[in-house]
Every structure is written in C-alpha cells, then in structure tokens.
Amino acid sequence: MSLSKRQIARLNKIISTAQKVLETAKLEEAAARDGAPRRRRRSSAEAEKMRAEILAKRAKGVPATKLADKYGVTTAYIYMIK
Template identity: 80%
Template sequence: MSLSKRQIAYLNKIISTAQKVLDTAQLEDSKSGSRGGAPKRRRRSAAEAEKMRADILAKRNKGVSAAKLAEKYGVSTAYIYMIK
C-alpha cells in the first residue's frame, strides 16, 4: 500500500501530537507525585490517627500554624481546624 505525501504528513502530525500528549502526561505524573514536598497521603490505622490527632493538638497549642501541620501530615488545613 502506497501513501501519498499528504497522507504521510497527516500521519506524522498524528504521531507528533500523540508524543506531545504522552510527554505532558509523564510531566504531570512527575509533578503530582512530589506534591510540593509534602508527604504522600495514606490511610492510617486508628492508633496512628489518634496519635497524630494528639500531636496536632499539642503543636497547635504551642502555636504551630495549621498550614505547616497540614503539610507535615499530608492532610488539609480544614482537617487540622476540625480537630481543634
């Protein structure tokens, strides 16, 4: 099967577009994996969650900001405020 110049150009454009999409997806995966230096969110056991809550309460009483605690524990600031 022989392709015309126009068909070859069209296929090359499809290939380059697909490559750009794949490169963008890989770039987004690498960015989202780091989460700006914050620890990755994970499911905690009940004991771990209780220990974390106690630690958050103690640090909030000492004046540590909710944003810093949220970043450290990988939770939202709303969750930090909800605990208090």
C-alpha cells in the first residue's frame, strides 16, 4: 500500500502531536513529584477556615493564582468562592 504525500504529512502531524502530549504528561508527573501541593481532603471546619482566609486575601488584592498554589486548589475554585 502506497501513501500519498498528503497522507504522509497527516501521519507525521499525528505523530508529532502524540509526542508533544507524552512530553507534557511526563513534565506534569515530574512537577507533581517535585514539591507541587498535593490534593487532600479537608474537614468542614478546615474548609470553612480556608474559605474565610481566601476571601480576606482576595479583598486585599492577592492574585488567585498565588492563593491556588498556596492552598493546593484550582483558580476556578478560588473564583467560585466569591
């Protein structure tokens, strides 16, 4: 079976995309192992305290990305708390 130039180009594009996805996954795994905050389950009291702290810091103008890194949550969660 002979492939046309167009088919070969498409296959090469698929291969390069797959390689990029694999590299990204490896980098994310390495970051998770190298000190990135781990997700953990909080008690309701801890969660309420965290929410209050986040609201206070957001009122002072602290960026959501810094808070998300500190508390180990997503920025979407930070914005949802408002």
